[in-house]
């Protein structure tokens with residue numbers, strides 16, 4: 001009895017969480033009249049969809065491409081810079097490491113909107129605003145790196161040191177032991193952290209909004225916000241845009257869901 | 271291949287873990303490193319493997335100075351206490367990994383893995399992953415990974431300590447057999463002195479980063495150079511009681527005892543404070559003659575074949591082991607005898623043995 005109750009509560013809360021998502025898809029399928037109808041309909045009465053028109057009419061190929069460039073760039077840079085760092089922090093012990101880790105986590109806490117102004121000034125002086133997507137990649141890398149390092153560190157800490165030592169004795173160099181033993185064994189954590197960084201960067205808004213002025217280089221999130229204004233009326237278009245934008249992200253997340261959960265809890269249980 | 275350590279030092283920051291270690295392991299020998307926890311056994315083994323940098327001194331393997339070489343250039347194989355099997359590789363891949371890194375071709379690797387697997391009875395397990403093996407099987411795979419390489423030197427860090435008692439005793443014999451068949455040179459770390467005594471040709475007793483004494487197992491048993499070694503080798507541990515040399519210089523009295531004197535096997539200056547050592551297995555119920563003293567039965571334990579008698583002698587505790595059953599009650603007085611040649615005498619201050627300074631008497635029937 002109690003179990004059913006808890007299950008019911010769980011389903012209720014999940015439903016409340018997912019309702020906006022459902023509303024987005026539902027609205028994308030309604031026509032303008034039905035959208036403003038009162039009381040609102042839960043299920044679209046005259047479903048129709050308009051993907052092609054919104055997709056091309058709103059320059060989504062260009063926006064999505066730019067988002068992809070930013071996300072791929074950030075993810076690649078974060079992996080290159082962060083993996084070694086996470087490994088070292090996972091292996092080294094002591095007060096200094098703890099202090100460093102705390103500092104790294106602090107950087108994670110700072111909101112983008114706070115750091116964007118000094119970054120803008122700095123990038124401007126450095127001439128980076130001439131290549132605005134690169135500027136966004138750098139800024140977002142700085143933002144995502146701590147998160148990546150913290151998650152990967154737990155994975156590396158879970159790889160016994162003995163294994164690398166066995167590899168050294170078996171004939172590996174220090175670096176080769178890292179690449180052939182530590183990295184494969186920590187790959188779940190690395191993969192999960194990389195995917196989360198990718199998704200986070202794909203949805204980045206603040207840096208792109210402030211640093212990219214050329215609409216042809218702008219990302220999808222900012223492109224979406226261009227719809228919104230004091231006298232917004234094209235709800236159907238907005239929701240279709242959102243659905244197109246969100247669906248691939250959802251698919252990635254669902255496909256990797258198992259590993260993401262495993263990777264996030266690795267190191268927690270031990 | 272022989273291993274030579276010359277004045278080897280290891281510092282961890284300010285902590286001095288190995289203090290001038292001199293050790294020569296001849297080719298083909300099985301050497302055991304023993305000592306209490308934290309004495310530096312693993313550290314010494316790891317410096318030989320190249321996993322710890324050597325702070326000072328030299329290390330030679332097969333005559334070559336390898337002090338500054340990384341592990342991969344030393345041609346040593348190591349069996350870890352945790353076994354350290356690669357979890358993402360099968361048994362066969364684990365065993366062949368070192369060969370793969372040496373760029374042997376695939377058929378050679380498969381052939382040598384097969385041979386090693388056959389030696390250890392692992393043929394049926396080659397396709398499994400480490401997580402699908404029992405503790406004993408993992409231990410064998412770890413051994414297999416070492417022997418396929420046919421290395422100059424085998425290093426073992428407490429390889430049997432995770433096995434249950436029966437398997438441990440069995441693996442002792444197997445390991446020693448393997449060593450003899452491969453004509454290998456092995457260094458074996460253990461904190462179990464019985465393992466060391468039964469397996470090794472040469473035992474090195476370590477204490478606080480130093481070598482306290484080294485030699486053949488029975489030599490350590492018969493002639494411990496210090497109270498520490500005397501207490502460490504042998505089970506149950508040697509009885510060591512404070513005493514004082516008698517005015518005659520030829521006998522000693524247990525401190526606090528009124529009773530008779532223990533005659534000494536040599537002459538010492540009268541009044542010198544000493545420590546008197548007697549192994550439990552060298553004590554016997556006294557008949558006439560020989561050296562003896564009185565005690566009171568305090569506690570008795572029997573395993574069936576052996577009886578452990580705890581005695582109070584001059585208000586100090588002593589243990590005697592007898593290879594037969596004994597029908598006494600607690601509180602019974604008992605006359606205990608021993609052969610004066612079995613008495614160990616240590617200086618009270620330095621705790622060094624005073625017996626080894628003279629020629630050890632022949633020990634017929636025991637050596």
Ligand SMILES: Nc1ncnc2c1ncn2[C@@H]1O[C@H](COP(=O)(O)OP(=O)(O)OP(=O)(O)O)[C@@H](O)[C@H]1O
Pocket residue numbers: 282285287305306307308309310311312313314461
């Ligand atoms: N990386 C390290 N940093 C600092 N001190 C260390 C380090 N490794 C070992 N030590 C110290 O060196 C000493 C010897 O350690 P070692 O591991 O060799 O002991 P051991 O004889 O193998 O003991 P056990 O039987 O418990 O395995 C210990 O006091 C230990 O605290």
Ligand SMILES: [Mg+2]
Pocket residue numbers: 311312313
């Ligand atoms: Mg150890």
